[in-house]
Amino acid sequence: MPIRLTTAEKEIVKTLAKIKKKSGSHSPSPAQLLGIKGISMKHDFCFLSNPHATELFLRYWKRDFKNAGTLRKLVELYPSQNLALAAKLQKLTGVSTPSLFVGNGATEVIQAVLHNFSRRKILVPVPTFSPYLEFAPDDVTTVMHQLRKEANFQLEPERFLEAIEREKPDTVVIVNPNNPDGGYMSPFKLRQLLQKLRHVGTVIIDESFIHFADKDARAVSGAARLVKTSPNLVVIKSLSKDFGIAGLRLGYGVMSEARVTALLKRGYLWNVSSFGEYFLNLLNNMEFMREYEKARLLAIRERDEFFTHLKTLRGLKVYPSKANMFLIELQNGSRAEDLTVALLARYGVYVRLCTDKVGLKGEFVRVASRRGSENRTLLTVLSELLP
Amino acid sequence: MPIRLTTAEKEIVKTLAKIKKKSGSHSPSPAQLLGIKGISMKHDFCFLSNPHATELFLRYWKRDFKNAGTLRKLVELYPSQNLALAAKLQKLTGVSTPSLFVGNGATEVIQAVLHNFSRRKILVPVPTFSPYLEFAPDDVTTVMHQLRKEANFQLEPERFLEAIEREKPDTVVIVNPNNPDGGYMSPFKLRQLLQKLRHVGTVIIDESFIHFADKDARAVSGAARLVKTSPNLVVIKSLSKDFGIAGLRLGYGVMSEARVTALLKRGYLWNVSSFGEYFLNLLNNMEFMREYEKARLLAIRERDEFFTHLKTLRGLKVYPSKANMFLIELQNGSRAEDLTVALLARYGVYVRLCTDKVGLKGEFVRVASRRGSENRTLLTVLSELLP
Numbered sequence: 001m002p003i004r005l006t007t008a009e010k011e012i013v014k015t016l017a018k019i020k021k022k023s024g025s026h027s028p029s030p031a032q033l034l035g036i037k038g039i040s041m042k043h044d045f046c047f048l049s050n051p052h053a054t055e056l057f058l059r060y061w062k063r064d065f066k067n068a069g070t071l072r073k074l075v076e077l078y079p080s081q082n083l084a085l086a087a088k089l090q091k092l093t094g095v096s097t098p099s100l101f102v103g104n105g106a107t108e109v110i111q112a113v114l115h116n117f118s119r120r121k122i123l124v125p126v127p128t129f130s131p132y133l134e135f136a137p138d139d140v141t142t143v144m145h146q147l148r149k150e151a152n153f154q155l156e157p158e159r160f161l162e163a164i165e166r167e168k169p170d171t172v173v174i175v176n177p178n179n180p181d182g183g184y185m186s187p188f189k190l191r192q193l194l195q196k197l198r199h200v201g202t203v204i205i206d207e208s209f210i211h212f213a214d215k216d217a218r219a220v221s222g223a224a225r226l227v228k229t230s231p232n233l234v235v236i237k238s239l240s241k242d243f244g245i246a247g248l249r250l251g252y253g254v255m256s257e258a259r260v261t262a263l264l265k266r267g268y269l270w271n272v273s274s275f276g277e278y279f280l281n282l283l284n285n286m287e288f289m290r291e292y293e294k295a296r297l298l299a300i301r302e303r304d305e306f307f308t309h310l311k312t313l314r315g316l317k318v319y320p321s322k323a324n325m326f327l328i329e330l331q332n333g334s335r336a337e338d339l340t341v342a343l344l345a346r347y348g349v350y351v352r353l354c355t356d357k358v359g360l361k362g363e364f365v366r367v368a369s370r371r372g373s374e375n376r377t378l379l380t381v382l383s384e385l386l387p
Numbered sequence: 388m389p390i391r392l393t394t395a396e397k398e399i400v401k402t403l404a405k406i407k408k409k410s411g412s413h414s415p416s417p418a419q420l421l422g423i424k425g426i427s428m429k430h431d432f433c434f435l436s437n438p439h440a441t442e443l444f445l446r447y448w449k450r451d452f453k454n455a456g457t458l459r460k461l462v463e464l465y466p467s468q469n470l471a472l473a474a475k476l477q478k479l480t481g482v483s484t485p486s487l488f489v490g491n492g493a494t495e496v497i498q499a500v501l502h503n504f505s506r507r508k509i510l511v512p513v514p515t516f517s518p519y520l521e522f523a524p525d526d527v528t529t530v531m532h533q534l535r536k537e538a539n540f541q542l543e544p545e546r547f548l549e550a551i552e553r554e555k556p557d558t559v560v561i562v563n564p565n566n567p568d569g570g571y572m573s574p575f576k577l578r579q580l581l582q583k584l585r586h587v588g589t590v591i592i593d594e595s596f597i598h599f600a601d602k603d604a605r606a607v608s609g610a611a612r613l614v615k616t617s618p619n620l621v622v623i624k625s626l627s628k629d630f631g632i633a634g635l636r637l638g639y640g641v642m643s644e645a646r647v648t649a650l651l652k653r654g655y656l657w658n659v660s661s662f663g664e665y666f667l668n669l670l671n672n673m674e675f676m677r678e679y680e681k682a683r684l685l686a687i688r689e690r691d692e693f694f695t696h697l698k699t700l701r702g703l704k705v706y707p708s709k710a711n712m713f714l715i716e717l718q719n720g721s722r723a724e725d726l727t728v729a730l731l732a733r734y735g736v737y738v739r740l741c742t743d744k745v746g747l748k749g750e751f752v753r754v755a756s757r758r759g760s761e762n763r764t765l766l767t768v769l770s771e772l773l774p
Contacts, residue, residue: 022470023468024468026468026656029464029465029467030464031467047464047465049463051463054459054462054463057462058455058458058459058462061458061462062455068445068449071445071448072441072445073634074634075441075444075445075448075631075632075634075635076436076438076441076631076632076633076634077416077417077434077633077634078416078434078627078633078634079634079636080416080418081410081411081413083409104491104636104658104660105657105658107654107656107657107658108658110654111653111654111655114654115653115654131654131656134654135653135654137653240465244462244463245462245463246463246464246465247460247461247462247463247464247465247466247660247661247662248462248660248661248662249466249491249657249658249659249660266498266502266522266524267494267497267498267501267502267518267521267522268498269413269494269518270492270494270636271491271492271494271495271636272636273491273634273635273636273660273662273663274634274635275634275635275660275662276660
């Protein structure tokens, strides 16, 4: 039975649409929802990050900032310059500094790469993370490669190669795992595909969600090490999601030395705050990284458990995912908009309405995998709404 | 009598030179000096910021973060997007959002402006803040306009206009007050000069130190309001120096709506951290701003007192300054390098050696004005070293 909204809830639909207009292709932030009458948010399933990792970070923070002088230094003084910060990512990435570019969030890296290395045409599989469709320079064309719903939005190498053959882009983007569906290509298959992309000027592999892809720590080290032998590769990664620190703004790119040099010449000097630098230091703290590995595995376990139960719900289809999110398609005649507002108004649960996602036609919402207990709450609520 | 270094101190000169090589055109950070044998830094006169403002900020921070949930939100969640952050600068600047671009530090704004709006040639008075000489795109020429020592490095409008007439730049830079000398052009004179620059495509006015220029709060509101009627103006300002929060990375630019729109289209989406946003909120807190005004006036008073005494010292010339720094020229036959190392090794006092400053020939160091008590320490030490 489709969800029916009350008159008050229909008003919320209108208000949300207005707020959404101001947020571009991103969903309204929880702060933007605060003022809406009839809404009191309790669970944010719109937001993609590992809450256990956030807690770990805060534990270290509280211990390290007991000394007031430490905080003062971070606030008052300049952080280290870009090159010194890059050195702090060597251990995590297994890549040495000349190939590392540190960004104030992955979006800064995406912007820098598209603006400096894309010449004519960018091919982007859709649906995906919207900045790849929006950040291209004016004189560069963005062409979309539609991922097929029937293939669960997986990137199909043959079709992708055909599109490249046809469109002849100088830049292609592979988001692995992909956002919003969590579709994933294994390291083996990815390497096979990359072999066939050696003629493409720039191949961007965005691995922002790769820490959720596999329990095996080696498998999630990703494509960074391939850059040395394949200088056309650019591997981009956010640190916001897996480490739960979106507020700090941190991401990085692994690319050829020549590309890093070119970017640094353009003036990325002090682009990360002192608090971001404090986090980069933790990446070199063995004890922190040991505890992070536990937080990472816990998030994967909870995600898998969430999927097992989501699959059993009626009235929806859930797509298989190797990220910390699930794409859900409504199949009981409900509109995704109505589900979103019903969840928000009746249960205080915020999910990502996907009606604005380019390349995604139908009634879709995206839900994050949060803590196990929160996931169970969402399962209960969904089974009530979609009986 | 010139300063004579000991053998150990001469070694430090060499070590410093090596470290300096790695720091580009900026001075080595205190952290980089930590490892040098024979040095224990006590006072950082290299670093330009208002320590009273830092203390004010930390007082608010400690109060606001007593609730652990506040900190968690800042770490875990995304900060607001660029447009929402710009709104938080309206009160400080007296300018409305369509003309405001928020940067992750003034250096990001400088980079964005030079790369997007400079077409052929940039004219930069020197000596000045080095990014203006370094951040130009490859296909844009940077031409220097030498400020005359005999004129105390003041910008002389007639000479400047002649240079513009001769060089026909499409972009000119005016840093007011200037770094490293603190040379200042009054609002009245500046407006007169700008009248004559209406034919120049882009006139950048960098006002990062303007809060130190005048006790009158109206006088330090700067050129921001002129942008509305003169769309060729771009006013850039760091918030690091006056507010003492370099670690947060915050700066802004005031420019025509069309320019802000063009920059935002290039992808500056979440370029300020949540901690930066927390600071922007304080700018709209009347109590905080009232207390900041006191911290600002105190810094000016201490700077003026510092100047009165610096002028009386023998063996040096101090240039008049309206910023929180003084350019000092040695006149007793000492080398600036030797003074810097003697201060560091014998007293733990770090000053900015200016031998690498483009457009500054001679034996120069730059000293920050810090707290009154610290300034008095430096005065004592200098009178001992330059008897």
